[in-house]
Amino acid sequence: MQHLEREQALAKQFAEILHFTLSFDELKMTNPAIQNDFSYYRRTISRNRLNNQQLEAENEVNNEMANRMSLFYAEATPMLKTLSNATTKFVSENKTLPIEDTTDCLSTMACVCRVMLETPEYRCRFTNTDTMLFCMRVMVGVIILYDHVHPVGAFAKTSKIDMKGCIKVLKEQPSNSVEGLLNALRYTTRHLNDDSTSKQIRALLQ
Template identity: 70%
Template structure:
């Protein structure tokens, strides 16, 4: 435990780290099990959601033909038949985002609780919940990478909310960002540092595991590297929304230069989507207080 605290609180960024968060094999303890089982149900459905999104095909052609030929009843029927199932699918995706937000709140409640001395201990001792938190972030960024445009015109309140959901370029990420902000505002008795420290610790752990050959060699699958990269970017974005001055300020507990370097060290074009997520979905990147070197590192192609 002392080694972990030493790594995450030291100011010497070149100091050799000594912490590994087992994203591949962490299993719940009895203390974690109640929350873990609740979140596990959501994560099992998340896999199916990604499969459906990958297989998703819009009805743009049918709709264009129907609009161009308003008096052709056959084309109107074809368009209607094509659109109705898609609206149902979009509704399903939106409703799942609400379940995901609820799961996020459960995990944040556990990982930021004052059961232990600090959130860092929570992450270390509740690795199965930390893994689930990572899986939610991984799903979120993967969903937004796969997201396609859909037709959403239905005359009811839910449909309007669905439309707002899909109008955002990264709808699932926005759901989590808003959900994390909501968690903080609804738990005013909990110091905001509990949440921001949890997020910055997760970012630091991911960075350390990715940049340290000894730890990276423990991954049994290359997919774990992609997983770790998405989680690192995801917690940076959440931190940037929740922390009063964001992830890019001098007072940030996230080593942004180090995190961006880790991304840049990956194979060309493999992390462009993640770099774009930092460029375009963070809240404070363009603040005057943001270090020019960080902006320059993100602007490089």
């Protein structure tokens, strides 16, 4: 019983991480000026240094951190990129752990989220739209991770994720609440444009 409770707690924590990741990236995508603002900040800091005007140490970002921040924000979906890279690295560095252990976990979570969203019996239990958005973000997050980790990705016929069902669930929601999630599937997955991806799935994401 304790083992089951521990697994449930880990799954919930992982879902929270995915929710935060997608939420952060959606905000970044809807605020494109953030890169220009940061560039302006860096220019101001440099100008102040040349004029011997020093900011308080705790308020100044050093050059190394500023460079890393610039590279981070240069990505369309920086948090998702970081999480995808970390997951891919984990799988590649742990050869003794079957890749199916990771992909099965991700596909199961995608399936659970899809079923909860498309089944009226479960969906009626959601007390607010935030819960639905949480499920959609987690579903999209695990799909993208699966697509990065699995050799043939999430869009192939052999995929354990029902991509048609997942995309249809998203497209049934108000466009303003899911456009960022659909864009994440369009632009941050690795295998969408592979020959193994059916034309129907590509059409759904157009």
